[in-house]
Amino acid sequence: MSVFLPLFDEEDDALLETLARIGPVVFPSSRTSPLPSSAHCFVLVEHTRAFVLDEAVSWLDNGVDKLIVPLAWAKELIELISSERLLLLLDVGNISAVSDKVRNGVSGVLLKTPAIDLDLIASISKFFTGSAIHVLSSSSVPPTNALIRGLLGIGATPVVPVSQLTLSATSSSKINVADAFLAPIVSDRQDGLFPTVVSTETGHSLGLVYSSAESVKESILTGKGVYQSRKHGLWRKGETSGATQDVVSIRLDCDSDSLEFRVVQHGAGFCHLNRQSCFGETSGLPALEKTLRARLESAPEGSYTKRLFNDPVLLRAKIMEEADELCRAEQKADVAFEAADLFYFALTKCIAAGVGISDIEASLDRKARKVTRRAGNAKPEWSQKQNTSLPPQPIATELEIDEPIRMRSYDLADISPEERTALLRRPVLKSDEMISKVKPIVDDVRARGDAALLELTAKFDKAKLTSTVVFPPFAADTMVVDPKVGDAIKVAYANIKKFHEAQADTSTLTVETMPGVVCSRFARPIARVGLYVPGGTAILPSTALMLGIPAQVAGCQEIVLATPPRPDGSISPEVMYVAHLVGASAVLKAGGAQAVAALAYGTESVPKVDKIFGPGNQWVTAAKMLVQNDTDALVSIDMPAGPSEVLVIADYTANPAFVAADLLSQAEHGVDSQVVLIAVDLDADKLAEIENEVDVQAHALSRVDIVRKSIGKSIIVKVKSVEEAIVFSNDYAPEHLILHLENASEQVQFIDNAGSVFVGPYSPESFGDYASGTNHTLPTNGYARQFSGVNTLSFQKHITSQEITESGLKTLGPIVATLADCEGLEAHANAVRIRLRG
Template sequence: MLRIRCAVWPVAGNVITSERGTCRFTCAPFSTEIRFSHVLPMASFLPLLDAHDNAILTVLSRIGPVIKPVPSTLDAQAELHNSYILVDSSASPNHDILISCLDRGAEKVIVSPAHASEVIGVVPPDRILLLLDVASASAVSDKTRSGVSGVLLKSPSLELDLISSISRFFSGSSIFVLSTSPTPPTSLAIQELRSVGAVPVLPTSQLTLGQSSSSQLNIADAFLAPLRSDRPDGLFPTVVSSYAQGGRTLGLVYSSRQSIVESILSGKGVYHSRRHGLWRKGETSGATQDVIRINLDCDTDSLEFSVIQNGAGFCHLNRPSCFGELNGLAALESTLKSRLDSAPEGSYTSRLFNDPDLLRSKIMEEADELCNAETREQVAFEAADLLYFTLTRCIAAGVSLVDIERNLDAKARKVSRRPGNAKARWTSNPTASAEPPPAVPAGVAPPDTSTAIRMRKYTASSLSPSERAQLLRRPVLKFDAMIPKVKPIVDYVRAQGDAALLDLTAKYDKAHLDSTVIFPPFAPETLQLNDAVRDAIDAAYANIRKFHEAQASADTLVVETMPGVVCSRFARPIARVGLYVPGGTAVLPSTALMLGIPAQVAGCHEIVLATPPRPDGSISPEVMYVAHLVGASAVLKAGGAQAIAALAYGTQTVPKVDKIFGPGNQWVTAAKMLVQNDTDALVAIDMPAGPSEVLVIADQTSNPAHVAADLLSQAEHGIDSQVVLVAVDLPESILSTVESQVDAQAHALERVDIVRESVSKSIIVHVADIDAALEFSNDYAPEHLILHIKDAADALSCVQNAGSVFVGPFSPESCGDYASGTNHTLPTNGYARQYSGVNTLSFQKHITSQELTADGLKALGPVVATLADCEGLQAHANAVRIRLASI
């Protein structure tokens, strides 16, 4: 069992025991799991190279890594794979050499405490071992312990109690023990060391391929020392896997101590048949095996042989595996290799092998199609094509999957990293800086002015039902994937309040604050705007307020359902509301208006506006001015999931709210959905919100420039914005003009990089008539629907699903976004089928009441009593009958 003390957050009560190799710990706000790599390495011992013997090194390569001294220089032939690099404790480490060793395949470096501080922070902890004398182990600092993955102890003797104690001190780390005695440990000593979680280190000068003696230990004897079979026959279950096919299982066999010894020493697959005894694989069939690696399992009672299988295959049925034929990439590789040798003349594969230009063109074509694929199914389809042509190129060049995997493993183990920028030929501006300009958000490629910005085209009448369904889909929030990311943040804020908010705001928004909330009256200097912006906000405020005041439910609804029975319904404001105003790539005072005004009109008692601060800790004056206009009771300087958590649960300074409104990214959306489902939070949300979207219906009466402008007005929101043009019997000449306008107007925008990404994923759908257009629109249920059609107002009666509709040539979506009066917080991702956009009623709740006279109860009471009796609820019936009896 392992024990670990949590050092992630400074809280108490965070120690918990664990099963081998895994530690679970719980502390506010996180519950998490750490898996320690190589806590008990899958090898019997670790060799230390102090005497060079090629035959011994060849054998050792089959059973695990070898400790080697750090080379003074690195030549191109230096073999560092499967090795640990030991730094001479008397000399300061050469960082360039160490990094190069790790980049060239070395698994770990071993340094002394004197030099640990020079390496920790430069090299990842899982790549460092600490070299210690057993007497000085307890003097290691916590920082050093946390910066390494294990220790190599030098000890004059193998005192198990002392080693076990040190192992507990370095809980969760790999423990290796090098005895300074001139004689090797016995097999029993190796077994005992493994039992306390330690692995012996044996100098190669103490190892031999011959018989064990007092001065040397046979390599196979050392390997076998900790093995213990739980079978009556003493055999070890052995999984045989294909090194050449990425670890695919070939079969299950059994090994004896004799067969293991012969395999280790010969490098051939040798096993034990329960019927015939020693079994040298392929001795009669020719299907021999070259052993690459022999691994112990975690309980040292079974083995894995990683082999290169020769001949027809492993299985006696002449198949590659006892578990069936090859599939996936391994099967494709096998097929391509056979086709390289014997592809029929004129076959497509033969053409690919014999025409490098065709193969190169297909690889580039499929790579482009993969980059433009949108749905999960499309990505899988295009990736499969690309892998086919890529592997064809590899087979033609004599490159196998094993070669590819070796390179992947080598690259994964590199410590030094290149920036990873695209080469100049793949960017639009070869002379530009290697880094993207600061204004371009992460994930957006540099502009490619040489390529037109185009939408993808489809014809509705030729689509199959499944293809049509694909066009209607959006990339929606994967709730299950986001919750594990969001929940720790929400829990942290819930537990630590303002302290967590300050910490997370510094981390994510790079703003170091002294306080999280601004309360009114707001300082005049935070509201300073230029006159034009102030006047525009005032005009928008007036229009939006006028429209939302008209929606307010002020009168009480009274209905006498039968004589003496009066039912009523009256509205009350939701007392405390939280309004989330996104930051990120744009300042959004319009969102503050759209959320704040209906809350103000509805009469909400507390309006808490949350928005991410700027790096200097301030809030944009435009948003602050709106907060002042709508009477915000507090402004929370926080964004993301942490802001949602603060609104849902409250903190020392942030008031708890009853309902949260506002759009946001996937972190915000996931946090809103999470807190809504927490009964402890007792908070509601407005709606699930996703990326902005617009659907434009255009016929021959439309102005192509207006259509293009409306499409781009949504495309610039973000790279995940959804833009659809439904073309109603548009001639190719008009459609080409629309496309040209999209391209020309997009290149004139400052946010062209974002537009390029979103438009490339957007679609044009050809339909025959307006009925088909409205049918597609209702199925899509867009956030914004724009009607560039003849007699647009007449089409409103056919609109069933939309967040907001913009009617006719002079009604740009921008007006609704800012100042016409309607609300721009609207349902996305197809939720317009079920949800309304935010309105005044969203900030109100309705309470019903009823009042019965004696005569009313006489008439209604028997009905109620009968129904209560029918449901077996006698107390309900009694509440009526006891009154009737008293009348």
């Protein structure tokens, strides 16, 4: 039951997070930022917006619960969209304009009215019998608790603009969110408490408790489970035991006399007997989920579940095997048996990927809200009829099909402008979803510091540590590397340092803008920087070099290098070797979002930094985006990040083997790598040579399975001229651009957008990755239009100064005072005039 509908007419993330706990939120259709995936959303379409069917369908397909539409839209949509998804937007004086067809084609109405008249609303509700009535007043005064109760009493719900809501105390201009929510709740108990059912995100009961107005208010505002003990007063769940709760939603029942809290339960469980539920141990899917999560963290080596988590090929095979057996089962008992097996392996796959039952249910709910439907036909490889009388046959996977590894080809002369635009697009990054996933991790480290870091490192990196940070001097035995590797690192260090030293801004810019007015600009290093180096089982000293050297050259006082530990708790000696070379002041043994959080906020042992650099997976990227927008963190980041990219431009002079090798050098990074070849007037034979080289070289790689997928999604764009190729490249803005062109160096002057350019046949991208001197931390996802790659200036900031002489004051002072007067800033003008008078 919704007590009120908030109209989110201004940006306030903290308020939105609170409102999402207690019911749907209404957003105006003019909103430009994405709708939150964590909230139930209504979209209010303004009267002035022209009808566009695709726009309405897009909102609904993207998870909007209901559209609130003006009469003109309703007339177009009622034949196409379920009435349950539509509400009618109507001025209170226009009831007579609504036909029976429209009234029956919507599930409710939102009435706009200058002031709320309960008698008028009650009479209108009779016209819309059986429909939901929502009321939006244009008054600047928020509804009182009595008015909210009055509306609910006649079956209507107030719509309250967010500008009239607050998380602070209720005033004459704003009503506290919790006060509004509590307006209708009543108790039939002598102690005035409300029975409260507490359940998991998926609706499985944890226990029965009691709430008071005070406890509900605190839960709404903090997002934590808070209840009222009949003996001890306010009960903040987990305050002493650590078994805390994050509140997902709070709902009133139909009689407004009891509550349901849906929560994420942490710790041993809800019950004082250290069980998840007061009603006994869980069973079925929740029990399976709990078991699999425990096994993911601590399953013994050699156990079957451990094998499944560590061997994705085995797990894939089992899922396909059990799906096939379920399809062949006919008897009720057999179907249940095979379905249970399939659920087990499928949920194992989900837990390994960080997906829980609540995530699956949320996905099902989103799909149920779609109004456009696919045909539902099976893919060709599954659509052939099987002879069920035969024993099950093994199903070939795509990895077993030894087909040529090919890119997709497009001719720029034959495609439309819209298709050209589509070729420039990268995969959609679901940053909002990832940020919501990393936020609990970041919040945990922020709140509990080193204790959280140690727990999360044990969970995600399987390393049980006693301390999180290593400080110099680093033990010699932690930096022992192969002599050849050590020599290679030293050469790379020298080249990278030489190039980055040349970039350092050590001079002061001084300009006398007019007589007596001298303006200056000078550089200072960012004092404390955090460098994230992906690792764990991988060894990435190159990233440590690329981030550590410019920090060292810029003169940063503290250089904190963060990298995931190996299972034995150690850091790869190559990374430690580089940490020593670049003068790291600390090495944080942590990865993922937890490392980013530690760098951003600091812990008992981890120094807080001012800026975070470095690549990482989507968890790291999302955490960096989250902390940079938190004013409490006061931390910035180097740049947005996405999958690795390369764009190669090749003409008739190109060596097919070189081109193929360059394409594959990026394709092996991951299945989401972005690889583009622009073929400049190449004949069919030349292009076939390149494609054949890609196939032959790919099959010789140990990461051929990854390459097969990334190359399969990669593209060849055929163009007629170098000029046309460079225009396309500038529009694409690649991370790495490789020029296999006649007189390649002459074309560099025309490159406007690229992270780094590799000129000519003997300049593979690998040189930039390791040792030529340029930096390999570069903008991806098209951000080369706006961002530079990491460089020495990334670790410096510029400060301006000005010094005005007495004669300069007399000349410029009246001008400044005039401009201050123009803006109505008297104190600014006075600061000048008081000096002129002196």
